[in-house]
Amino acid sequence: MSALASAPIVVVMGVSGCGKSTIGAALADRLRVPFQDADDLHPVSNVDKMAQGVPLTDADRAPWLCAIGGAMAQSMTSGLVVACSALRLAYRDTLRRHSPDVYFLHLSATRNVLAARMVVRSAHFMPLSLLESQLATLEPLTTKENGLAVDAELSVDRILGIAEPAIRAFAPHEG
Secondary structure, three states, X not given: OOHHHHOOEEEEEOOOOOOHHHXXXXXXXHHOOOEEEHHHHOOHHHHHHHXXXXXXXXXXXXXXXXXXXXXXXXXXXXXXXXXXXXXXXXXXXXXXXXXXXXXXXXXXXXXXXXXHHHHHOOOOOOOHHHHHHHHHHOOOOOOOOOEEEEEOOOOHHXXXXXXXXXXXXXXXXXX
């Protein structure tokens, strides 16, 4: 059994409304590792900007991604599941610099499903008006990245049933 199989570092990724927090918390419980919602690591200035409907720039995201990466690096022995948009390959590369053996679980859904989910949730800073910019920014996982894309419209149990065995079977490459 690899170290990752006993203490995985997993980023549940995707655009707003795909279910990152719900799936991330449930997955962390299944894997018996802590859960971190990356939204909680945003500086106040980022939250204010998004709440006003202004998309973040890469400069806005840089300290946030470093904070997430730091949390991942500190959790190498205990494991961690993080709910983080990780929309671009460059953002995932930043996270990989902190935790090279991270596994990405990409929750994908149609624009209509995402919009329907976003309009019914309360107490979240991300307005529906930013969905289009998130979809335009999204770069799906590449074949060179460790991870899996799953249909976010499946039930939580079905998503976990697909993701958990894939994560447990993941063996990081040596060297």
